[in-house]
Structure formats: C-alpha cells, structure tokens
Amino acid sequence: MRKINTRDFRIATRTTSRDINRRIALNLIREHQPISRADLARHMNLTRGVVSVLAQELIEQDLIYEGATGEAARGRKPTFLHVRTQDRLAIGVDVRFSKTYLMLCDLSGRQLGIEIYDTVFSIPGFVKDLASRVKKMLKRHGVNVPCEGIGVVFPGMVDQRTGRILNAPALGWRGVDIRSKLAAATGLPVHVENSGRACALAQLWLENGEVTAGHNFVYVSVSDGVGTGIVVNGELLRGRDHVAGEFGHMTLDLNGPRCMCGANGCWEVYTSNLATLSRYFGWNLSKLSPKHLKHVERKSFTIVDLITRARGGDAKALSAIQTSARFLGLGIAAIVNTVNPDGIYLAGEITAAWDLIEATVRSAMAERILTEAAAHTPLRVTSAQEYPRLRGAAALIAAPTYAAPRVA
Amino acid sequence: MRKINTRDFRIATRTTSRDINRRIALNLIREHQPISRADLARHMNLTRGVVSVLAQELIEQDLIYEGATGEAARGRKPTFLHVRTQDRLAIGVDVRFSKTYLMLCDLSGRQLGIEIYDTVFSIPGFVKDLASRVKKMLKRHGVNVPCEGIGVVFPGMVDQRTGRILNAPALGWRGVDIRSKLAAATGLPVHVENSGRACALAQLWLENGEVTAGHNFVYVSVSDGVGTGIVVNGELLRGRDHVAGEFGHMTLDLNGPRCMCGANGCWEVYTSNLATLSRYFGWNLSKLSPKHLKHVERKSFTIVDLITRARGGDAKALSAIQTSARFLGLGIAAIVNTVNPDGIYLAGEITAAWDLIEATVRSAMAERILTEAAAHTPLRVTSAQEYPRLRGAAALIAAPTYAAPRVA
Known part of the structure; x- marks a missing residue:
C-alpha cells in the first residue's frame, strides 16, 4: 500500500486510463513479440476490440509496427505486433579508470557498434573527444535516423537529476556539470548515472522475462x-x-x-x-x-x-x-x-x-x-561479457518509453 | 521511473481516473481539514465543479462529512469538509516481552482508551485473554459502531500477508497462525506486523505534514x-x-x-x-x-x-x-x-x-x-510517549482507506 504524497501528486485526466493501458500493452508486446492482437487481449484480459484500439494508437505513435502475418486454423490470419526498437538508436558510454567504452545500440540494447579506448582525464579533452567519436560512430554505421540520446555512466557519485558528477575519485572529477557540456558538444540529449546503479538499470529495463x-x-x-x-x-x-x-x-x-x-x-x-x-x-x-x-x-x-x-x-x-x-x-x-x-x-x-x-x-x-x-x-551470476554498465547507460535513454505513467 | 510488472499489473477501467482523484481529494481533506471545496479545488488545480462531484462521492461513501459553515466576504458561505474518523474505530495491540499494550482509537490514531498488562506467553491463553479484553474495552467505551479491525504488532518475524508469526524469540513463538486465531476469537478483521516496521507505518499513515x-x-x-x-x-x-x-x-x-x-x-x-x-x-x-x-x-x-x-x-x-x-x-x-x-x-x-x-x-x-x-x-527524535508501535498497529487498519489506488 502506497501513501499518496499530498505535496507531489498527479491528478488523473480523461486520458489517464487509456494511457495506462496503452503502456501496459506496449510492455506486453515488448515481452511477448511477435504477438497477435488476440493473444495480447488474452494477456490483458480485455476484449479484442479494446486491444485493437490501443494497438492502433501505439502504431500511430510509432512505438510498434505490424510484422508478418501468422497462421490461423480458420478465419482471418493474425498480424503480429512488434515493438519498434531497431531503428531507434541510443549511445551508451561507460567511463572507467582505465578505459572508456562507447556503444551504439538500438532501444532494446542490441549492440550495433562498440569502441574501447583510453580514458581521457582532462574534462574538456574528454568532452571534445567523446563528441567526435559519437559523430564518427553514427556516420560509420550509416545512421540516418536521429539518435535519441547518450547515456553516460561514471564510477562515482552522480546527481542524475541535474546531470552533475558530484565526486568521481577514480577520475579526479568533482562538481562537473558533465551533462550540459556533453549536450552542447554533441547536440543530443544526455543522461548520466553512477555505474553501479547503471547495471541495475540494465537488468531492470533491458532484460526479459526474469520472473523471480x-x-x-x-x-x-x-x-x-x-x-x-x-x-x-x-x-x-x-x-x-x-x-x-x-x-x-x-x-x-x-x-x-x-x-x-x-x-x-x-x-x-x-x-x-x-x-x-x-x-x-x-x-x-x-x-x-x-x-x-x-x-x-x-x-x-x-x-x-x-x-x-x-x-x-x-x-x-x-x-x-x-x-x-x-x-x-x-x-x-x-x-x-x-x-x-x-x-x-x-x-x-x-x-x-x-x-x-x-x-x-x-x-x-x-x-x-x-x-x-x-x-x-536466489543469486544469479550475470556474464561479464554482456557489458552491463554500457547497457545500463543505454537503458537511461530507453526507459522513459516504457515506464509506467505516474499517477496519484 | 517505474517499470510495469508484466506479470502483475492492473488494467485501468472507466472509473480509474475518478478513483484516483477521489483518493487524492480524501488525502488532501485529511491533511488540511477543515477545508472548503474552493480551497480543495485550488490544492488539486481542478475546477470547483469537478471537486464538488468528488466531494459528493466521498460523502456518499461515508468517508467525509460536512461540518461548520465558514465565513465568506461575499456570496455563499462555504461548508467545511472533514474526514470521518471519529466514529470509525480500531484496536491496536503491541505485544512486548514484558507487557502488552491495548489501545482503542479512531482511524486518525486518536487514543480513546488504553490498557497495559503482563504479556501472556501461552498462545491459547494470549488469544482468549485478548479477545475478552477487546470485548470489555469496546463495551466500556460504549462503542455502538462496529470496530473496523484489530492491528497487532509483535517483536519478531511476521508474515503480514498470511498473518503468521514466523519467529518471535522474545515470546518463544514460532510458526503461529495468530491472525486466524484472533479473528476467530474476536469476530473482527485482524492484521499483524513486526513492531519495528509498525513504527514506520505509524509515521507514514498517522502523522501529518512531514515535509522533509x-x-x-x-x-x-x-x-x-x-x-x-x-x-x-x-x-x-x-x-x-x-x-x-x-x-x-x-x-x-x-x-x-x-x-x-x-x-x-x-x-x-x-x-x-x-x-x-x-x-x-x-x-x-x-x-x-x-x-x-x-x-x-x-x-x-x-x-x-x-x-x-x-x-x-x-x-x-x-x-x-x-x-x-x-x-x-x-x-x-x-x-x-x-x-x-x-x-x-x-x-x-x-x-x-x-x-x-x-x-x-x-x-x-x-x-x-x-x-x-x-x-x-535530517534526524528527528519522536517522543516515546506517542506509543509509536501501538499507533502503527492501528495504522494497519486505517491505511487501506487512504492508500493510492494500484494501477499499471
């Protein structure tokens, strides 16, 4: 049971119910894709008609698309729904003491390109270098859609709300407004996070079907x-x-x-x-x-x-x-x-x-x-090969699309 | 940002938006009572008409009532809204190693009667004794409305969902289905909790206006x-x-x-x-x-x-x-x-x-x-005189009335 915060609440509007259900549908499609409208309706315990309206809205918002047509024993063949992630791109950056990892991926976290290089410790140098590498990487991969943002994770204390590094002892950085510097240099939205927490974000937003x-x-x-x-x-x-x-x-x-x-x-x-x-x-x-x-x-x-x-x-x-x-x-x-x-x-x-x-x-x-x-x-070992920090950096960009609407 | 749990979600319905706003209104009335509809509308940033409908529904649900009429510089005098807690009663019980504390209170946690006695260590004895004391206390206070439930807190591990005491070393109790025993003996709904957590519940649900x-x-x-x-x-x-x-x-x-x-x-x-x-x-x-x-x-x-x-x-x-x-x-x-x-x-x-x-x-x-x-x-010392555990026990009964609706 959650208490309503009387100093920070969200009034529900005429569209709130549909917003909630559309977001639930999007998450279910993401988890079960490819999925037919009929199966989605079963998962949501709603009528096929209601679900079709939600699906249509998600298609209009470019969040999902219709893929192949499935088989049906009789009647109309179902069209499968997919979440549109392949042509929605993000950059993830994992800054460590020794190396910096730079990844281009889609919003599902699928890696399209990766680059590993020595970490630049001077802040202006770091910003300039990263902006140039991002530009080259987008060009190299022939990206002709806008990249939706850059997620950067640092070892140290980060204020995710203001985009500031409070203290990153391993880098010797303290009180650095890294988000606005990187945003200015790249022209892209930038989100920052601490690397330990980024791993948790990757697990939360980019892994599938973890029940326990x-x-x-x-x-x-x-x-x-x-x-x-x-x-x-x-x-x-x-x-x-x-x-x-x-x-x-x-x-x-x-x-x-x-x-x-x-x-x-x-x-x-x-x-x-x-x-x-x-x-x-x-x-x-x-x-x-x-x-x-x-x-x-x-x-x-x-x-x-x-x-x-x-x-x-x-x-x-x-x-x-x-x-x-x-x-x-x-x-x-x-x-x-x-x-x-x-x-x-x-x-x-x-x-x-x-x-x-x-x-x-x-x-x-x-x-x-x-x-x-x-x-x-339960303890679950995740493979070091999965680049959890980098994926967490990408999750910073992907999460808002799938998050539950804030209400009450 | 919260991820939607695709294995445990709540579909929004036609009434969800209004349910949410009514619950927000109830919490605001509770915090600011006595409050006029006009002031409530300002707090919610909604029109007075919309708020009047919500207030009317809350009155019909017996959750609030109209009290005294206020002053107005001109036009119709406002009627103040109050949360109905005085005639809604709960019993709180705090079982400790030495003493057991029994309190009759209203849903705001206001103490109407209290009794402190030596803890009974035999489980059947404890149940029988408590049931009899509850009955007498309700009678003594001339309670002619149904008591809404008994909240009991124990020192030890408690499964709040099943109502079982897993292990309370101080009492020597282990694996005791205390909720169903007490419910059978008293005929009232019973909720149980660990006493440390109960204090947090009291702070969350029964204290007012804690901003920080x-x-x-x-x-x-x-x-x-x-x-x-x-x-x-x-x-x-x-x-x-x-x-x-x-x-x-x-x-x-x-x-x-x-x-x-x-x-x-x-x-x-x-x-x-x-x-x-x-x-x-x-x-x-x-x-x-x-x-x-x-x-x-x-x-x-x-x-x-x-x-x-x-x-x-x-x-x-x-x-x-x-x-x-x-x-x-x-x-x-x-x-x-x-x-x-x-x-x-x-x-x-x-x-x-x-x-x-x-x-x-x-x-x-x-x-x-x-x-x-x-x-x-910030550290804040709470006075030991406030009986936080007992109030937490009562909060177990009060909370569901005010909690945020679960959606998405």
Whole structure:
C-alpha cells in the first residue's frame, strides 16, 4: 500500500486510463513479440476490440509496427505486433579508470557498434573527444535516423537529476556539470548515472522475462570497488543525496583496513578485485590507493589471471579468491537482512570463478542471514561479457518509453 | 521511473481516473481539514465543479462529512469538509516481552482508551485473554459502531500477508497462525506486523505534514534490540522473506560480541538498551540472553534511570550512554550510505538523552557517511510517549482507506 504524497501528486485526466493501458500493452508486446492482437487481449484480459484500439494508437505513435502475418486454423490470419526498437538508436558510454567504452545500440540494447579506448582525464579533452567519436560512430554505421540520446555512466557519485558528477575519485572529477557540456558538444540529449546503479538499470529495463527477481532486486558489481544498485517495486533507488546503494561502504569491521573512502573496514576493502589481488601479492590492504590501480593496470595481471592460476592448482591464488568469496557472502547477508530483495544479481570478473566460490558465498550468507528462507535468496551470476554498465547507460535513454505513467 | 510488472499489473477501467482523484481529494481533506471545496479545488488545480462531484462521492461513501459553515466576504458561505474518523474505530495491540499494550482509537490514531498488562506467553491463553479484553474495552467505551479491525504488532518475524508469526524469540513463538486465531476469537478483521516496521507505518499513515521525510524515510527504534522500518516512495518495504529493515543485525564488527541472533557484532549488540545497561553494570556483551532481559525487568532499573544518573553527574552512566550513542551513529551511517532516505526518525528511551548524545551521534555518522550532504540527513527524535508501535498497529487498519489506488 502506497501513501499518496499530498505535496507531489498527479491528478488523473480523461486520458489517464487509456494511457495506462496503452503502456501496459506496449510492455506486453515488448515481452511477448511477435504477438497477435488476440493473444495480447488474452494477456490483458480485455476484449479484442479494446486491444485493437490501443494497438492502433501505439502504431500511430510509432512505438510498434505490424510484422508478418501468422497462421490461423480458420478465419482471418493474425498480424503480429512488434515493438519498434531497431531503428531507434541510443549511445551508451561507460567511463572507467582505465578505459572508456562507447556503444551504439538500438532501444532494446542490441549492440550495433562498440569502441574501447583510453580514458581521457582532462574534462574538456574528454568532452571534445567523446563528441567526435559519437559523430564518427553514427556516420560509420550509416545512421540516418536521429539518435535519441547518450547515456553516460561514471564510477562515482552522480546527481542524475541535474546531470552533475558530484565526486568521481577514480577520475579526479568533482562538481562537473558533465551533462550540459556533453549536450552542447554533441547536440543530443544526455543522461548520466553512477555505474553501479547503471547495471541495475540494465537488468531492470533491458532484460526479459526474469520472473523471480524482476521488480525487487539488488545488483552487486564487484570490480575495483563494489557497486550496488537497489531496485524496489520496479524503480531504482537513488536516494536523497545520490548515495543509495553504496553497500560497498558498509562496515564489516570497524577496526578493519582503511578504505579509499576514508573509513575503516568497508565491505569493498575485503572483496574488491584489488583486495583479492592484494591478498595474493601480499599488499597491505590498509594502504591501497589509486596507485595500486595503476600498478595493476601496468602489470596487466588481473583477477582473471588469478582465477586461471587458481584453476591451475595455485593454492595461494585459490585461497585469495575464497577469502574474498567469504566476504562477498557476508556482505550479501547484510543486503538480504536489510533490503531483503527477491533476488541478487552478481557481476564482475570474480563471478567467472562461480563454480569454485558459490559454496563459500552461500555458507557465509548462512552465517548471518536471519532466517533460512532468506538465506536461500536466489543469486544469479550475470556474464561479464554482456557489458552491463554500457547497457545500463543505454537503458537511461530507453526507459522513459516504457515506464509506467505516474499517477496519484 | 517505474517499470510495469508484466506479470502483475492492473488494467485501468472507466472509473480509474475518478478513483484516483477521489483518493487524492480524501488525502488532501485529511491533511488540511477543515477545508472548503474552493480551497480543495485550488490544492488539486481542478475546477470547483469537478471537486464538488468528488466531494459528493466521498460523502456518499461515508468517508467525509460536512461540518461548520465558514465565513465568506461575499456570496455563499462555504461548508467545511472533514474526514470521518471519529466514529470509525480500531484496536491496536503491541505485544512486548514484558507487557502488552491495548489501545482503542479512531482511524486518525486518536487514543480513546488504553490498557497495559503482563504479556501472556501461552498462545491459547494470549488469544482468549485478548479477545475478552477487546470485548470489555469496546463495551466500556460504549462503542455502538462496529470496530473496523484489530492491528497487532509483535517483536519478531511476521508474515503480514498470511498473518503468521514466523519467529518471535522474545515470546518463544514460532510458526503461529495468530491472525486466524484472533479473528476467530474476536469476530473482527485482524492484521499483524513486526513492531519495528509498525513504527514506520505509524509515521507514514498517522502523522501529518512531514515535509522533509514524508515518503522516503527510515524509522529506527532502539529498545531491547534495534528495529527499523524502511519506507520507499510512500510504501513500507517488507521484503521477500519479511526480514527487510533488519538493520539491527547488520555487522559492525565481524569479530564483535555475539548477538542473540547467533551472529557476531550486530549493530544492536552495541546500541540496544541492554547493551547500554550492560556497559554500566559490567555485564559481558557476548553473553547477553533473554535472561538478562528478565533480570532488567526484575531490577526495574531501566535506561531511563541510567539517563537520570548520567544527568545527575554519574560519569560511568554518561560514558555508557555516549558509547551507545557513537554506535547508534555508526549504524545510522550505514542506513544513509545504503538507503539514503530523506530523513531518519529515532525512537526509544535513549532518545530522552538526545541533548546529551546528538553531537556524538552526528560525529559518528560523519566518520562513515560518504558525502557531506548525506552526513546532514535530517534526524528527528519522536517522543516515546506517542506509543509509536501501538499507533502503527492501528495504522494497519486505517491505511487501506487512504492508500493510492494500484494501477499499471
């Protein structure tokens, strides 16, 4: 039960009911396409006549189109409905400490082109370079329809409403009005988001048919740090100050090693890729800094290599990974005890070792989760190959088309 | 932006728009009563004619009534609208380890009668006793309208949907279908909830005019343990397994003292009333058990007495309180970093010492909260005299009348 906000409500109008049903129809077509009007009517429990009117409106709005004609045992053959995504394009950008990923895709998140290059740390340089790459990419792919926007995700604190980067320590950027700079340079609408939350957006808006954890889930992404995105009732939680979901900085041990955030014993100090590598190389966890990130880059020895060594019989490598896995499970336990989502998605290189670490993660969860049922919260590993951050960047552009109308 | 759940959606009908607007009107009348139709129209940005139709429907549904006639400079004098709550009654029950609180109130939460008695630990005894007390209370207050229901809150894990107590360690109850037992014994509709979450419900549904933290807040209640309720977008978060909001059992120190839940170093081990008293009396935090609760009961020395001693110059008492205050702040920091609510409500006896501990709490928050803005999350102390749990129990009955219609 939701309370109506008497200081921020939406009055329903004459068209509200039809707007709602049209949007429901669009989402059902998107999920079940190709789908006939008759099947859509069954899904919506409405008459075929009512559904035909909704479909006609969606066609007129260029949101769906009629495709092939199906077979019917008798009578008129049905025409299948499809969501129009192929010729609606978006750009996704994932800015990381080392590399920047640039993707051209359609509104379903289907990748049409990708480019990976060294991150430009100067802000004017970054903007100019990105604008030129976007232009070239659109040209290279012979795009003759307007691109609907650019979604950019950053590692750090982002104010999605104003389009400002509040603080991105890995880039050394603070208080940067990146949205208006990029919009001015590209002439396209720009949306920005934090990369941890972007993964949750990709899962919410671009994945299909997730029954168990579709609308209440937490996405945990383990990389240089630990980013998480919380989705409650089909909506990403951003919070009053854009820090919602920073489970990476909850405490595991008040007297633990110092985290880059300045506090001690944060979850990510124990379970990030850097933490895992540090255990293997004998680095002091308390003294980790962006320098180590550079070091790791330079050596080009990554967690993937560590997993390879562990699989090859390197006991020290396996132990470093298992220790991180235990802490991963302990942190997940806190997510379960506090947010208690329908499911948790896990991403990041360490999940490539899921067969090795699942039991460790599960047993650490059971140590601290309050009920047995909750300890069995579904965990789903997403493949690192799917570019969840990039897809999340694209989801920033796609979501408004499909979102539920705001009412009451 | 909310994603439509294609497996659980609500089709809008011919009456949906009017249902939505009527419910908005009801909430506005509730907040601004007494209010004229003209003022209501201004709040809703609708014509007076449209609003009069909505008001008429609400009158016909017995949800509002017309009260006194107001003054007008010229023309027809306005009739003021009021929400009909006085003759709509509910029973709230707060079951605690030591005492059970029983309240008769109207749907605005206004207390008409209260009774406090020793908790009955046998389940059949509890049910029989409560049914008889409810009957007597309704009779004593000459209630000649049907009571709309009984809301009961328990310390422990409750499945609000099925009305079952999953596990209430303080009572020794596990897997008890309490709702159907109480409904059978009283002949009234019964709703159950966890007491920590009930406080959040009271804040959400029965408090008026909270601007800063009205629809996204966390309610932290410090007592024998630490209970929290999370409200996101005007809705209480219950979670897949009814454990959402158990911040009391997040880790502050993996190697810390053992908690009654079985894990080590939970937040509540450091900041509950029992923890504070233990520090003063030199009890071993690791060995706390329900026995100590009984001990505290027997001695009748409570945290309130400790605060009195601290104010009287007892340095050891003050130190015990300040140490708990620091841990209170460290736990709040985790709430801010993960859920990042618009505000946090604090309840429990220790808040009577707020003037002594606020600086300590704030400084502990600043130690760990990621941004300065977030470190300034509003904290609001609610008075322990307001019976937040009891009011939350009553809110279980009141809420459905005012909740937003579910659409899309």
